Amino acid sequence: MISDTAVGDSGPDEDFHDLPWQRARERAHAAARPVPPIVAELDRAAGLTLAEEITARTPAPAFDTSAMDGFAVAGPGSWQVCGAVRAGTVWTRGALEAGQAVEISTGAPVPPGADAVLPVELAVRHADLVSGPQPAKGRHIRLAGEDAPAGALLAAAGGWVGPALLGLAASCGYDTLRVRPRPRVRILVTGDELVRHGLPGPGQVRDALGPMLPSLVESMGGRAEEVRHVPDRPEGSLAAAVEAAGEAEVIVVTGSTSVGVTDQLRSLLDDRAARWVVDTVACRPGHPQLLAGLDGGPWVVGLPGNPYAALVAAHTLLGPLLAGLSGRGLPVLPRVPLAGDVRVAVGRTRVLPATWDGAVARVLAERGSAFLNGAASGDALAAVPPDWTPGDAVPLVLLARPF
Ligand SMILES: Nc1nc2c(c(=O)[nH]1)N[C@H]1C(S)=C(S)[C@@H](COP(=O)(O)OP(=O)(O)OC[C@H]3O[C@@H](n4cnc5c(N)ncnc54)[C@H](O)[C@@H]3O)O[C@H]1N2
C-alpha cells in the first residue's frame, strides 16, 4: 500500500489506518477539492452551495416602505388627506408638509416628508380629514436598507442555498448565483449472492444497498447518477466497472472491503496506485470502510457490504467527502445527552441507531452490523467514543427527513 500520501491538512506522515472516527471524517472532508462552479438560475441553485460570497446589489428594502395599511402622516395631527399611494406605485406630488397625510397600503413607498404611518384601525376619518393617536416618528416605516444595505454581505462562499437565502438573493437583485453543482456519484454494488427483485431464493440476499444509497447520496448533497451491479467473478469485473464509471467525482463500491477471496477492492486500488486517505476506521460497525483517490480521476469510497455498517460508513466518509467536494465546511455535529442501554467498545467508537426527541438521544436495541431495523425506526446515529461514561454528551448524526 502507498503510505506517503499528502492529504488535506494532515501532512504526509499521518497513518491512515484504523483512524479515530472523527479524524476519519476530517480527513475525508479535507481531501476533497471543490468541484468547479456553475452559474445557475435561482430555482436551479436551490439546495446547492455558494461558490462565492454574495452582497446586496440593491438595498433591502429598496425604499422606505409602509408596514401597515393606513395613513402616512407628517407633523402633528389632525391631518388633511391629500391623496393615496398603493403598493407598486410612487408618490410623485412632492414632499408632505406638516398636517398633511396620504392614504397608504402595506408595501407602498412612504412619501417624502411623512414621519410615520397611522394604521387604519386607529384612524378616524371625516371626509378629507383624518385624526388618531400621534404615532412616534418612524412608526410602521421599514427603512430602505434596514434588512441589508447595498453592498452588505448576504452569505459567504460555502453557504447552503436554502429557501430563505433564495428569497433574500432575489430581494437584493440576483437572477443567478454562482454555485457548485452536486458532485456526481456512481454506485457499484458487488456480491454474487444479491438479487434485486422479489423474494430471495436459497442462499440469495435481497440487495438493500442499491435502493438505499441513491437517496442517501442526495440527502448528503451529491447526485446519484447510476447504480450498477457488479459480479464478483470473473476477477477484474470490479476494475472494469471502475474504469467505465466515466466522469463521476465519486465511485461508491459496496461490499468487497473485507479480506475474502472475492474482495477485490483494496488490491484494485493498490494496482492503480491510488492515493489513500482512509483505510479502515476505529468504529463499530463499519471498520473496513475506505477512501482513496484514483490518479486524475474520481474518489473511491468503499462501504462494507453489511447494510447497517454501510450506512454508518457513508455517514463517516461519504458525507464529509461530498461536503468538501461541494465547497461546504465539515458539518458540525451537535453533542447531546445519551440515554438507554449503552455499551462502549474498547478502542473504537460505537455508532448506534437512536431516536432524538430534541433533548435526549435514546439508543435503540442493538441488532448488529447487518441489520437496518434500528436505523429505519430511529432518526439519528449516536457516535459513542470508547471513553464514554454515563452523563457524557455524544456527537449525533441526524438522519435526513422532512420537518
Ligand atoms: N475474516 C474476516 N472476515 C470479515 C471481516 C474480517 O475482518 N475478517 N470483517 C467483517 C466485517 S466487520 C464486515 S463489515 C464485512 C465486510 O464485508 P465486505 O465489505 O467485503 O462485504 P461482503 O463480504 O460482500 O458482504 C458482507 C455481508 O453483507 C451482505 N451484503 C453485501 N452487500 C449487500 C447488499 N447490497 N445488500 C444486502 N446485504 C449485502 C453479504 O451478503 C454479507 O452477509 O466483512 C466481515 N468479514
Ligand code: MOO
Ligand atoms: O465493521 Mo463490520 O462493518 O462490523 O460489520
